[in-house]
Amino acid sequence: MNYENILSQIMERPLRVSKGTVGEYLREVFEYHSKFTPHWRDVRNTLNPDVDKVFHGPPARIMENLLNGGFAVEEDYLRANWLRFLPEGYTGRVRFYQSSGTTRERAIGHWDAQYLKALNAYLYAALDEIYGLSGVYGEGHRMRAIAHGPYGWYQDEVSELVWRYGGTLYFIGMETDGLKRVLREQGLEATLRLLDPLVKYTERVMKTDTSVNTVRTAPPLMSLFEPYAEGIETAMISGVGIDKSFVGYFEENFSRTTFIPFYGYYLFGDLVGVQKRGHFTYYPNYPFTLVFPVKREEDRWRVVDYGERGRSAFVIARPEVFVVKVENETSIRAKPGEPFEWDGFSDPNREV
Numbered sequence: 001m002n003y004e005n006i007l008s009q010i011m012e013r014p015l016r017v018s019k020g021t022v023g024e025y026l027r028e029v030f031e032y033h034s035k036f037t038p039h040w041r042d043v044r045n046t047l048n049p050d051v052d053k054v055f056h057g058p059p060a061r062i063m064e065n066l067l068n069g070g071f072a073v074e075e076d077y078l079r080a081n082w083l084r085f086l087p088e089g090y091t092g093r094v095r096f097y098q099s100s101g102t103t104r105e106r107a108i109g110h111w112d113a114q115y116l117k118a119l120n121a122y123l124y125a126a127l128d129e130i131y132g133l134s135g136v137y138g139e140g141h142r143m144r145a146i147a148h149g150p151y152g153w154y155q156d157e158v159s160e161l162v163w164r165y166g167g168t169l170y171f172i173g174m175e176t177d178g179l180k181r182v183l184r185e186q187g188l189e190a191t192l193r194l195l196d197p198l199v200k201y202t203e204r205v206m207k208t209d210t211s212v213n214t215v216r217t218a219p220p221l222m223s224l225f226e227p228y229a230e231g232i233e234t235a236m237i238s239g240v241g242i243d244k245s246f247v248g249y250f251e252e253n254f255s256r257t258t259f260i261p262f263y264g265y266y267l268f269g270d271l272v273g274v275q276k277r278g279h280f281t282y283y284p285n286y287p288f289t290l291v292f293p294v295k296r297e298e299d300r301w302r303v304v305d306y307g308e309r310g311r312s313a314f315v316i317a318r319p320e321v322f323v324v325k326v327e328n329e330t331s332i333r334a335k336p337g338e339p340f341e342w343d344g345f346s347d348p349n350r351e352v
Helices: 003-010 018-035 040-046 059-068 075-080 112-129 153-165 177-187 190-194 196-206 219-231 243-252
Strands: 094-098 108-112 146-149 168-173 216-218 234-237 258-265 270-276 279-283 291-297 300-305 309-318 319-336 344-349
Touching: 003 112, 003 300, 018 040, 018 146, 018 309, 018 319, 040 219, 040 344, 059 300, 059 319, 075 270, 075 319, 075 344, 094 234, 108 258, 112 153, 112 190, 112 258, 112 270, 153 168, 153 270, 168 196, 168 279, 190 270, 196 234, 216 219, 258 279, 291 319, 291 344
Parallel strands: 146 168, 146 216, 216 234, 234 258
Antiparallel strands: 094 108, 258 270, 270 279, 279 344, 291 300, 291 309, 309 319, 319 344
């Protein structure tokens, strides 16, 4: 199994993957991993699942089938046994990445370089159709961006995205281990002291290069750009702190800037979000990533109704990796919204 056929089918319409083909795709991915990937080979030998039944029906039903069929992986097991999730003999260009570690102990996961093409196609299409960025940045007006974040998948992803717009990027890497705990327990001032090199080099760039017009960062760090708010056209922001109070701060201090919420995760990258009536809704990059809020009732998991909050459950399905897990996080199930033809999830909260 490889990306060649997959990419040829979705690159032209990355936001309009037919929901009817998702089950077929997921089954194909699982069939491959159950033959070549140590963890999933053991699962298939132990459970002997009826794959026709598991991967039949709409995506929400498939999620329930996977969770109730014993496919879910515990976070601690995944963190300690990441090599058991790489197919034996896989020939793609694989790189292992660490999670950011802002919330909990770092985990390790892997990506095929080809996945960046699919992810970039999804991000570019979503940013164009929702926020019209291709109309903002072009030959006559280039994107010039500055990004904060951990080295690894994030650096690759944001670089490819900026280059897609013909832009130039300043990437300022940062140590993120335990940052959310410091922010929660000691406040913003202590967090910025911990990030002193990032603060110093951000100020150096912004004072020297007055053409920077795009920011990719986290909510607490937007304060670094307040003196330069007049020139910031776009701010792509992910991480803890995206809520109504942040929106109020942003609108007051960055009145000329388009705010784009992102949701990032080390096994699949960023998902693009939209703000509607005070809620932030994110839409996965089908068919590689499925996200549904779920609840456990009478020893079974169910996908919650629209507007209901539950634990966030992921299916990450690609040639190089297959993972089913329930996160220590809650979110609200959201209906499909243009230009996406599948469900989203709103207002994720990791304080579970």
